[in-house]
Amino acid sequence: MGITIIAFFTVIALLSQVFAPVPEGHEDPFRIPRFGWFSEPQPPSPEHLFGTAQWQYDIYYGCIWGTRTAFRIGIIVVAGNLLIGLVVGTLGGYYGGLIDELVMRITDIVWAFPGLLLAMAFVSVMGPSLDSIVLALILVGWPSYARVIRSEILRVKQEDYVEAAKAIGCSDLRVIFKHILINSIYPIVIMASLDTGAVVLSAAALSFLGLGPPPGYADWGQMISLSRGFIYKNPVDPLGYWFTWTYPGIFIFTFVLGWNLLGDAFRDILDPTLRRR
C-alpha cells in the first residue's frame, strides 16, 4: 500500500510536465501560473480542475508541481540528517571514550534546541525561502539518527564477528563499513522512510507560518497558507472555499501516509519478529 502511494507520487513528480504543462513563456516551473489578479478564489472548473486560489493561482498546477517540492524537501532533509547522524553516531559509538563524550554532548545540545525557533532564526538571517527551511530541518533533525546509530553500533560492536574481523587483520574503516554498519543500518532505514513523511509535514507547517517560499511557489504548505483567509466564507455558505485548502491538504495527507506505511512495511520486512499476526 505504502509502496503504491509513493510510486504514484513518484510518477506525478517525474511526469509533472505531462500532468500540468508549464505555460509558454513561463521561466520558473515552480511558480504557479496565475490567471488574473482577482483576489477571490474561484471554484473548480474545466480549465482549473481544483479551482484557483487567491490571486487566481491554479491549485491543480500547484499540487502537481508541489509533489516535486515535497520530494525534494523530504529527500534532501533526510539525506542530510542521515549523513550527519551516521558520521556522528559512528564516531561516538565505535571509538567511544572522549570522542563519544564530546560528540554525544553536542548531540544533546542540538537536540535541546527548539526546531521551530531555529528555523525562525534561520529565516530571519537568510530570508524566507525553501532553502532555509531545508537547512533548519537538517540541522535540527540529525540528533535522533545519531543516537539510534550509536546505540546500534554499541550493540553490534560487542558481537564476536567484529572481534573476529579485527583478529584476521581488518583495518578500522573496514570493520566499520563491512562489519558494523551493514549490521546496524536497518533501524535507520526504517526511521528514514518514516521521517521523510514527517519532514514534509514539518516543512508544510513552517511554510504555513510564513517562513517558507513566497506566495505562488508550488509548495503544499505554502498553498494552504495562502488559503488561510478562506477557510470560512460566510454564514450562508461557510465552506464555500473548501477547494483552496482541501486539495493541497489531501496531497499532504496521502504523501505522509504513504511514507508512514512504507516505513511500516520496511520494518515488517527487516524485523519479522514485530510482524502482526
Added chain:
Amino acid sequence: MEKTMESRDLLNVKDLFVNFYTYAGVVEAIDGVNLLLKKGETLGLVGETGCGKSVTSLSILGLVPPPGTIEKGAILLNMGDKVINLLKQDDSALMKIRGKDVSMVFQDPRGALNPVYTVTQQVGEALLLHKREEMCKRLLQKLERDIPKSNTFRRFIYNCEKKIYERMINNPKSLPLRLLSRIPIINTYQRRLRNESKKEVIQLLKLMKIADPERVVDMYPHELSGGMAQRVVTAIALSCSPRLLLADEPTTNLDVTIQAQILLLIKELKEKMKSSILYVTHDLGVIAEICDRVAVMYAGNIVEVADTFTIFKKPSHPYTQDLLQAIPRPGKEFKSIRGEVPALIDPPKGCRYHPRCSKVMPICTQIKPEVAEIEKEHSVMCHLYKR
C-alpha cells in the same frame, strides 16, 4: 627488553600485567603472567571462568578490549628470521600480523561469523587481506597463458587486466586502483580475484572435511550447523597457515561427538601447517586429549606449568590438585573447591589462592610466592615449594 629467543621457541610472554579501569576500581586481570610456547607445540591454558585466560590470548593479538590496558610486560614472537615484541608494534604492523602469523578461533562459532556475508566472503576476506599478492601472481600466470589463445578484443581486455594485476602486486595501496575497484562494471576485473579466492576457500573447506564444499561456500551462517560453523571459523583462522593459533574454547558449544571431530581435525591440521596452538579452555578432558603441555591459571596468575602427563599424575600446586578433584567421576564423592573465585578488583594479598587453599600457611597471606621449578619443565608458584 632483550629481543633474543631460542630458535625453538615461538612465543614468549614475559611478565604481562593487564588492568581494567572500571568505575568500581582497577581490576588486575592479569598479574604477571609468564608463558613460553615452543614451535609445533600445543599449550593448554586452563582455568576457571574469569581467571584471565581469554584476556591473555587477546593480549597476544593486541586486542584487549577497553577499558583494559596492558600495563607492562613483553610478548615476543619468533618470526623465523627475527624476533618481534608484539606490544611494541604499531597498529598497521599488528594488522599484518593478525590473521597471518597469529590467528584466533573464537568460542562461539555462530557469533564469530557475520550474518550478512556468505562463507566465501568471510573466509575469502582473510585470504584477500593477506594473500592478495600471491593470488595476483597466480592470476597473472593464467592470463599470460590465455592471451595468445584469445581474439583481438579479448586480448585487449586481458592486457588491461594484466596491467591492473601487475600494479596490484607492485603497489597494493595505489590510489587509482582503489578508486577503480569502487566503480561498477569496471571493477568486474576483480571477478577473477574473487573466483580465485573462492577456489581457495573450497580447498580450505575440503581440508576442514566439510561435506559438499561447493554448496557450503555460498551459504549464509544461519544455514550452517554448529559443527560446520566451527569448521568454517577454523578455516578462517587457518587460511593463511599461521605460526600461532589461539584457540579460545573452540569446542565448548558443541556436542561431544562433534567436539572430538574438531579436536582431531585441529590436531591434524596443526601438524600439516606446522603451527603451534595456544589452547584456552576450562575443560580438562580436552586438555588431556590434545595438549603437550598445560599452564594452569588462577585469578590472573599462572600457578603451575608442566607437561600434560605430569599435571594429571603429579599435580603440585594445591589449586591444580583441587581442580582435578573437582572433576565428577562415577562412584566417587563429588568434591568442589570451597569458597569462590575472588573479585580481581580487590584480590587477596599474598598468594591469590590462599583463602581457598587447603594447605594455607601464614606466609601465604602476606607474600606473593615466587615461581619455583621443582623438576625440569615443571614450575609451580607456591610457598610449599622452595627453590
